[in-house]
Amino acid sequence: MKLWNKKVFTQALPTFLVLLFCFASVASALKTGEKIPDILGRKLGGGLFRLSAEKGKPLVLNFFSTSCKPCREEMPELAALEKKYPAVKVVSVHAEDRDVNTVAVFVSKLAAAPETVVCGGAMVKKDFGIYGFPHTVVIDAKGMVLAQYRGYTPDNMTQLEKVMAGL
Numbered sequence: 001m002k003l004w005n006k007k008v009f010t011q012a013l014p015t016f017l018v019l020l021f022c023f024a025s026v027a028s029a030l031k032t033g034e035k036i037p038d039i040l041g042r043k044l045g046g047g048l049f050r051l052s053a054e055k056g057k058p059l060v061l062n063f064f065s066t067s068c069k070p071c072r073e074e075m076p077e078l079a080a081l082e083k084k085y086p087a088v089k090v091v092s093v094h095a096e097d098r099d100v101n102t103v104a105v106f107v108s109k110l111a112a113a114p115e116t117v118v119c120g121g122a123m124v125k126k127d128f129g130i131y132g133f134p135h136t137v138v139i140d141a142k143g144m145v146l147a148q149y150r151g152y153t154p155d156n157m158t159q160l161e162k163v164m165a166g167l
Contacts, residue, residue, distance in 0.1 A: 029129025037127040041119030049117040058167040066106040068133040070152035079112035085164040090114035
């Protein structure tokens, strides 16, 4: 009796690898109370952004992609929350390999958006445990993770606002 079928194996392998990547991302995700890793990126308005330079003020990092439809809805809401709670800085971080101009066009089509930083790729996703967009991380003034939200839902936005109100 044959224990495995080559055709089934080759068809199942891609699915297995995707699931393995997702579980590995969840396992390496930041935990509440952990110190955040540093990020270096390019601001859409010009200049460089370094996350470690933002210590001393609570921060909301919103990781997004230009291909993410829910991100289009969430970013204007985040900009409104930043206006409502000016003690908390909100930064949207494009975490995929795209050029600055592509991201600038995406952001220009939104009703409003927080400060936007382009910071490509795999290391940012790995360091923050991002396996889908949007992914939001709330950071205290000492650079520690207070909360994380995966996806865009009314409940996530309500919870995020409660956390921002308390900072």
